[in-house]
Each structure stands twice: as C-alpha cells, then as structure tokens.
Amino acid sequence: MKAVVALVGAALAVITGLNLYSSSGPEGWARGVTLFNTGMALVWAVGWMLGPWPGERRSLVLMGGADVLITCGCLAESNRLFGVLSLMQLVAPGGYLAMFHGPRVLALHAGWSLLSVLTLTCLLLRYHGGDAAEAASMVLTTAAVTVMLIPALQFCHWVLRMDALTDPLTGLLNRRGLDYYASSWFGPGARGPICMMTLDLDRFKDVNDTFGHAAGDLALVRVASSLRATAPHGAVVARSGGEEFVVLAYLTQDAAEVEAARLCQAIEADSGPVTASIGVAVTGSPAVGRRLQDLIRTSDTAMYRAKQLGGNTVVTAT
Numbered sequence: 001m002k003a004v005v006a007l008v009g010a011a012l013a014v015i016t017g018l019n020l021y022s023s024s025g026p027e028g029w030a031r032g033v034t035l036f037n038t039g040m041a042l043v044w045a046v047g048w049m050l051g052p053w054p055g056e057r058r059s060l061v062l063m064g065g066a067d068v069l070i071t072c073g074c075l076a077e078s079n080r081l082f083g084v085l086s087l088m089q090l091v092a093p094g095g096y097l098a099m100f101h102g103p104r105v106l107a108l109h110a111g112w113s114l115l116s117v118l119t120l121t122c123l124l125l126r127y128h129g130g131d132a133a134e135a136a137s138m139v140l141t142t143a144a145v146t147v148m149l150i151p152a153l154q155f156c157h158w159v160l161r162m163d164a165l166t167d168p169l170t171g172l173l174n175r176r177g178l179d180y181y182a183s184s185w186f187g188p189g190a191r192g193p194i195c196m197m198t199l200d201l202d203r204f205k206d207v208n209d210t211f212g213h214a215a216g217d218l219a220l221v222r223v224a225s226s227l228r229a230t231a232p233h234g235a236v237v238a239r240s241g242g243e244e245f246v247v248l249a250y251l252t253q254d255a256a257e258v259e260a261a262r263l264c265q266a267i268e269a270d271s272g273p274v275t276a277s278i279g280v281a282v283t284g285s286p287a288v289g290r291r292l293q294d295l296i297r298t299s300d301t302a303m304y305r306a307k308q309l310g311g312n313t314v315v316t317a318t
Contacts, residue, residue, distance in 0.1 A: 002048050008092045009044035015089065016041060016073060030076035037073045040065075059100065066093040067109060071116040080124035084138050087116055090146045098154035106154055113146040169217060170224035172245070173238035181236050182248055182292050194248065194283045195256035198299040199227075199263065201243040202275045202311035219274050223267055230266040232259050243274075246296065253282045253316065260314040268312060275312035279303025282316075 016038040019026065026034045044066070054062060070089045077083035090113045097106050121135050165177030173181065185194055201223065208216040220243065227237050227245060235249035251259060260278045267276045279302030281295050298317045306315040 002053060005096065006045045006048035008096075009041050009048060012070075012089060012092060013038050013041035013045060015086075019073075019077070019086075026076045027078050030078065033076040034073055037069050040069055056101075060105065063093040063097055063101075063109070067112050071112070071119075074116065074120060075123075080120060081138070084117065084120045084124060084142055087113065087120060087142050088145050090116070091150065094146065094150035095153065098150050099157060103151070103154065106151060110147045110151065114143055117142045117146065167239045170221055170239050172224050172227070173236065175238065175240050178236060178238035178240065178246060178248070179292065185236075185248065186292055191250055192283055193250070193252055194295065195251035195253075195259075196281045196295040196299040197247040197249075197256070197260050197263065198240075198279045198281075198296065198303040199223075199245040199247070199267075199276045200303055200307065201267075202277055202307075204243040204274050207273055219272060222270055222272065223274065223276070226266045226270045227263065230263050240296075246299075251282070253280075256280050256282050257314065257316055260316075264312065264314055277303055277306035277309075277311045278314045279306055280314060280316040 016034055020031060020034055020038070044062075067090060070093070071087070074083040074086045074089075077086060090109075094106070094109050094113065097109050117139055121139050124138075125135050165173055165180055167174040167177075185191075201219070204216065204219065207219055220239070223245065224237075224239065227247065231237050231247050232249040232251060235247050238246050238248075240246050247263065249256070249259070257280060260280050264276055264278055267274070279299040281298035281302060283295060302315045302317040306313050309315070
C-alpha cells in the first residue's frame with residue numbers, strides 16, 4: 001500500500017512538472033509555486049516508499065498539506081480553466097482519507113475541495129470572462145469528482161471492510177476483525193494491563209447433535225448477545241471460530257477475574273443448555289512488546305484447564 005501512495009506522489013510530480021513547460025503554464029512567481037509543488041511531490045514519493053507508515057496525526061498533517069499545495073498550485077495556473085480542472089488532483093488525498101480516516105475528516109476535505117472549486121471558478125469569471133452556464137458546468141463537474149465521488153467510495157469501502165471483519169451469524173467481529181482492531185492495543189502507544197478472555201462453550205456439540213444445527217446457531221447468537229450486554233465498556237468482543245469467543249479489555253487481573261465470572265454467569269442464565277469455560281490471561285503494564293497471539297495462546301491454555309475442571313468455570317493463567 002505504501003508503494004501505491006508513493007506512486008500517486010510520483011504521478012503528481014509528473015503532472016506539475018509538465019505544467020511548468022506547457023504553453024499555458026504558470027508565469028512569474030507562480031512558476032516558483034509550481035516548482036515547489038513538484039519538489040514536494042517527489043519528497044512525498046520517496047518518503048512514502050522508504051519511510052515508515054505514519055501515525056494518525058502525521059497522516060492528517062500530510063493530507064492537509066497535500067490539499068493546500070494542490071489548491072495553491074491550481075491558483076497559480078495562468079489558464080484559470082485548466083486550474084479548475086486541475087483541482088481533480090484533490091481526488092488523491094481524498095482517496096487516502098476515505099481508506100484510512102473517518103467520515104468527519106473526509107467531510108473537511110470535501111468542504112475544502114468545494115471551497116477551492118468555487119474560488120477558482122469565481123476568479124475565472126471575474127478576470128477571464130465566460131458565461132454563467134459554463135461556470136456552473138465546471139463547478140458541477142469538478143465537484144462531482146472531488147466532493148461527491150470520494151464519500152461514495154468511502155461508504156463502499158466501509159461496507160466491504162465490515163463484511164470482511166464481521167461474523168455473519170452473530171454480528172460480532174471474526175478472527176480477522178479481532179486482529180484488525182486489537183493491533184493498536186499492542187503498539188507504541190499501548191496502555192495496560194490488557195486482559196484476554198477465551199470462552200469455549202460447554203455441551204455445544206450435544207445441542208447440535210440433539211436439536212440440530214439451527215438450535216446450535218441460536219445458542220451462538222444468544223451467547224453473542226450476552227457477551228455484548230455484559231462485556232466491559234470498550235472491550236473488543238469476537239467470535240474466533242466455531243463455539244469459541246474472545247473478549248479483549250483493559251483490566252487488571254483482579255478486575256478481569258470478576259468480569260470473567262460475570263460473563264460465565266450471564267451465559268449460563270441466558271443461553272439455555274450451554275455454559276462457558278473461560279480462560280483469562282493478563283499482560284503487565286504497559287503491554288508494549290507483547291503480541292496478541294501470545295496472549296491468546298496463554299488464555300487458551302487456561303481455558304482448556306477450565307474444561308478439564310468440568311466447565312462453567314473461570315481459570316486465570318499464572
């Protein structure tokens with residue numbers, strides 16, 4: 001993905017570089033603006049190719065800077081019509097924001113894009129003549145690409161991502177979703193301690209064999225509902241596979257044992273004939289240097305000990 005973003009920067013460098021040598025390109029001080037933009041686009045390409053993936057704040061600064069530089073480059077064009085059409089370059093940072101940031105950030109980008117389109121169009125009408133119908137056509141055409149297309153792409157991306165990260169039966173996260181949302185918990189800014197609870201349903205096979213798979217599916221849905229209602233605030237809840245669920249939360253060991261017991265009781269009360277064996281593992285504070293897979297493996301081991309004790313109980317890894 002870094003290579004794709006770097007390639008976009010290289011393409012923008014080529015576009016602005018060609019503008020310098022076109023017959024209707026920028027003149028005077030405006031050539032300096034375009035030359036600066038060309039250099040920044042090259043720095044962008046090299047930085048994305050060789051540097052680390054930026055954090056959220058640095059990412060927002062980079063995209064905000066790209067928006068400003070693209071608009072300034074379009075304002076520097078001596079041919080105002082070409083300047084308006086060149087605003088379509090704002091699709092590049094807009095596409096990135098649609099993929100990696102939320103709708104609020106994208107709304108700010110869309111507002112900036114619309115303001116840029118209106119400003120360039122007003123300058124075109126004031127200093128270069130032209131009729132209102134032509135100006136309206138340019139505004140609508142450019143706005144359709146820079147303002148309306150990107151939010152639609154973000155919505156489609158959100159739908160596809162949620163489909164890929166969500167278990168269709170229970171509506172909880174699947175294993176891929178767990179990996180996606182839990183990755184930030186173990187990064188440089190990680191807090192701690194972190195608790196992982198692994199839950200495996202007792203007698204679930206008996207339910208399937210006796211009452212059929214429809215009854216088994218219903219039991220899974222009811223367990224998922226119990227976990228949503230009972231899990232600690234801010235916890236990540238996922239169905240990791242089959243009749244196994246996981247809950248990831250910021251909890252100390254004492255608090256984790258209390259919460260695990262609450263989950264065990266809630267499942268026993270709400271989910272009919274099935275109960276849960278729960279294994280609990282807690283990291284130190286902070287969790288930097290630990291891996292999600294290590295925590296899952298430790299809580300899995302504790303869960304199997306709970307199974308061996310007869311189920312419907314909680315075992316904490318030591």
